[in-house]
Amino acid sequence: MRKVMTGHKAVAEAMRQIEPDVVAVYPITPQSEIAEYYADYVHDGIVHTELVPVESEHSAMSACVGAAAAGARVMTATSSQGLALLVEVLYIAAGMRLPIVMALANRSLSAPINIHCDHSDAYLARDAGAFQVFCESAQEVYDYTLIAQRIAEHDKIRLPGIVNLDGFSLTHTSQVVEPLEDAVAKKFVGVFKPVHPLLDVDKPVTWGPFAMPDYYFELKRAQQAAIEEVPTVFLDVQKAFAKTSGRAYAGFVEKYRLDDADRALVVLGSTAGTAKIAVDALRSKGEKVGLLKVWLYRPFPYQAVASALERVKHVAVLDRAISFGAMGALYSDVATSLVRSQVRPALHNYIYGLGGRDITAEQLAEVLVGLEKVHPDEVLRYIGLRE
Amino acid sequence: MPNIKTLAQREEKEVRFTPGHTLCAGCAEPMVVRTVLNAIEEPVVAASPTGCLEVATSRFPGTAWNVPWIHVAFENAGAVISGVEAAYKALTKTGAVAKRIRFVVFGGDGGTYDIGLQALSGALERGHDFLYVCVNNEAYMNTGVQRSSATPRCASATTSPVGDAIPGKPQDRKDLTQIVVGHHVPYVGQAAVSNLIDLANKVERAMKYDGPKFLNVLTTCPLGWRTPRDSAIVQAKLAVETRYWPLYEVIEGKYKINYKPKAHVPVEEWLKTQGRFRHLFRDPKGKERIAEFQAAVDRHWNDLLRKEQCLSGGEAGQG
Numbered sequence: 001m002r003k004v005m006t007g008h009k010a011v012a013e014a015m016r017q018i019e020p021d022v023v024a025v026y027p028i029t030p031q032s033e034i035a036e037y038y039a040d041y042v043h044d045g046i047v048h049t050e051l052v053p054v055e056s057e058h059s060a061m062s063a064c065v066g067a068a069a070a071g072a073r074v075m076t077a078t079s080s081q082g083l084a085l086l087v088e089v090l091y092i093a094a095g096m097r098l099p100i101v102m103a104l105a106n107r108s109l110s111a112p113i114n115i116h117c118d119h120s121d122a123y124l125a126r127d128a129g130a131f132q133v134f135c136e137s138a139q140e141v142y143d144y145t146l147i148a149q150r151i152a153e154h155d156k157i158r159l160p161g162i163v164n165l166d167g168f169s170l171t172h173t174s175q176v177v178e179p180l181e182d183a184v185a186k187k188f189v190g191v192f193k194p195v196h197p198l199l200d201v202d203k204p205v206t207w208g209p210f211a212m213p214d215y216y217f218e219l220k221r222a223q224q225a226a227i228e229e230v231p232t233v234f235l236d237v238q239k240a241f242a243k244t245s246g247r248a249y250a251g252f253v254e255k256y257r258l259d260d261a262d263r264a265l266v267v268l269g270s271t272a273g274t275a276k277i278a279v280d281a282l283r284s285k286g287e288k289v290g291l292l293k294v295w296l297y298r299p300f301p302y303q304a305v306a307s308a309l310e311r312v313k314h315v316a317v318l319d320r321a322i323s324f325g326a327m328g329a330l331y332s333d334v335a336t337s338l339v340r341s342q343v344r345p346a347l348h349n350y351i352y353g354l355g356g357r358d359i360t361a362e363q364l365a366e367v368l369v370g371l372e373k374v375h376p377d378e379v380l381r382y383i384g385l386r387e
Numbered sequence: 388m389p390n391i392k393t394l395a396q397r398e399e400k401e402v403r404f405t406p407g408h409t410l411c412a413g414c415a416e417p418m419v420v421r422t423v424l425n426a427i428e429e430p431v432v433a434a435s436p437t438g439c440l441e442v443a444t445s446r447f448p449g450t451a452w453n454v455p456w457i458h459v460a461f462e463n464a465g466a467v468i469s470g471v472e473a474a475y476k477a478l479t480k481t482g483a484v485a486k487r488i489r490f491v492v493f494g495g496d497g498g499t500y501d502i503g504l505q506a507l508s509g510a511l512e513r514g515h516d517f518l519y520v521c522v523n524n525e526a527y528m529n530t531g532v533q534r535s536s537a538t539p540r541c542a543s544a545t546t547s548p549v550g551d552a553i554p555g556k557p558q559d560r561k562d563l564t565q566i567v568v569g570h571h572v573p574y575v576g577q578a579a580v581s582n583l584i585d586l587a588n589k590v591e592r593a594m595k596y597d598g599p600k601f602l603n604v605l606t607t608c609p610l611g612w613r614t615p616r617d618s619a620i621v622q623a624k625l626a627v628e629t630r631y632w633p634l635y636e637v638i639e640g641k642y643k644i645n646y647k648p649k650a651h652v653p654v655e656e657w658l659k660t661q662g663r664f665r666h667l668f669r670d671p672k673g674k675e676r677i678a679e680f681q682a683a684v685d686r687h688w689n690d691l692l693r694k695e696q697c698l699s700g701g702e703a704g705q706g
Contacts, residue, residue: 058506206452208457210445
């Protein structure tokens with residue numbers, strides 16, 4: 001049944017259906033309604049979940065790690081400064097191979113304190129060892145929360161996963177979402193089977209040991225092997241989800257009118273929706289433009305990005321955060337993807353939308369129209385900035 | 388109440404904390420851990436923040452823990468055990484876990500008084516069912532004897548050294564036991580490694596309660612205190628006899644001092660045996676500082692006596 005809901009509510013709905021054993025969450029820094037929605041479910045007795053209303057995001061992820069190691073299915077949600085505070089423990093969750101799925105309402109990092117959308121928080125968690133998915137719409141937020149849960153808990157993966165949803169443009173904006181029936185969603189996600197749980201007291205295990213130079217390197221290499229399995233599992237789970245839902249997600253990226261394009265944008269998140277409007281408008285004028293939207297951000301789908309872009313002549317990669325002193329993080333990944341291609345586009349890097357600065361279809365169309373005249377000289381350009 | 392024989396029998400039946408760890412010679416921590424684990428009859432899941440105990444007992448691929456045990460980071464043991472206990476509650480509801488399991492944290496003073504205080508306070512306030520044991524050796528011993536907020540005044544530590552301008556730690560230690568009392572949890576106690584039966588009894592009394600329980604256990608560190616390696620018990624005993632470290636408990640808000648030394652032993656007797664206070668006996672101003680130290684000990688002891696008198700539940704003066 002189709003329902004109108006915000007991105008926050010879409011996450012909460014998926015979480016209600018997944019029904020984790022433990023949700024440890026801190027609702028603020030900045031405020032997210034996910035904790036409030038979930039508290040309603042718990043206090044109304046419609047889920048069996050133990051809610052741990054912790055005193056900080058650091059403790060939220062710490063309690064998630066404790067609960068997951070104990071043998072529970074665990075979820076949480078965070079945003080911005082909260083992510084920055086908990087990121088220490090996110091690295092640990094990945095190192096301990098704990099399947100904790102976390103919604104990340106993408107909002108700017110301080111200073112100055114802001115609360116509106118950009119991707120500086122997601123980029124901060126980039127190397128933590130969690131897989132990351134970016135969503136364009138509330139529907140994708142709902143769908144990818146279910147998908148992420150199944151990937152995270154897959155026996156080859158067992159890693160934390162982040163479902164990114166843009167602050168305000170997705171979190172607080174009402175859209176039409178078609179959730180699965182509860183029973184269908186539960187069946188899709190399946191039953192969680194813990195590995196070496198702490199609560200199996202007859203088989204005592206030591207979680208979180210101290211590893212010196214004689215073992216640390218091998219253990220981190222094993223962790224890399226686990227995240228390298230994500231793409232295969234991602235495609236399988238997408239396929240299973242398409243079968244269940246009828247929504248045909250396929251691949252790590254979405255190619256929009258890209259096949260014959262000579263110019264293209266590469267974006268993450270809700271800006272893809274705005275970019276589609278810009279592409280359609282230019283296409284109607286006969287311009288050969290397209291869009292590449294990246295769903296799976298970590299592990300980064302280098303080959304898929306290369307094969308989607310290598311025949312395009314000019315590509316503008318849009319980063320919604322500055323990697324201070326360097327080119328944008330997404331640009332760097334796209335450039336790495338193309339480095340082995342015999343034929344490759346001229347690459348351009350644009351920074352946009354920091355701290356919730358609006359991005360319009362007109363601005364994106366302007367980038368595409370002027371793209372072949374821009375010299376590709378590894379210089380950052382800015383959209384919608386007063387200089 | 389358990390006696391040495393019962394504790395030994397329990398350990399014979401099930402060794403919960405095994406030899407072969409790399410704690411220093413003369414370290415008192417294993418005695419605390421073994422006594423606490425042996426004093427609990429039910430299965431235990433334990434957690435530790437980063438610290439001496441964690442590093443020395445869990446070097447991959449070995450482990451000294453024969454109970455399920457988890458370490459996550461330095462500042463979050465309170466939150467980690469909250470998650471473990473919440474998982475236990477949830478999985479008991481679903482029927483996935485059937486046994487009665489108890490939860491214990493062993494944290495050093497750095498991970499408890501300082502960087503872990505917020506997570507501990509949150510866990511106490513939320514009322515999780517667990518016992519937190521602070522294995523308190525009064526400084527960051529694992530990393531080279533840096534001062535913590537549990538370090539006593541005047542003590543020399545590597546971040547409060549005895550310099551020409553500032554002789555050791557200028558500040559008094561924090562009274563964490565009282566901070567925990569302020570959380571109105573069912574059981575709070577202070578113990579010392581010199582009084583192991585008292586410690587075991589406290590654990591047994593504490594574990595009768597659901598909800599958060601806290602024990603602050605003075606645990607000698609020969610390395611950091613600069614005392615002989617065979618003196619851990621003597622050192623802790625002197626701390627108790629001089630009233631520097633009172634053995635007491637606060638059960639459901641009621642105070643009980645478990646041991647009242649008959650003779651007044653000056654705290655100087657304790658200070659003079661430790662290298663970290665040696666400067667007090669060389670510096671011309673040392674006498675004055677020792678007098679101030681003694682005044683602080685007396686003040687805290689008298690405060691405690693008054694609390695026992697006022698908040699004893701009718702059992703004042705029985706020690």
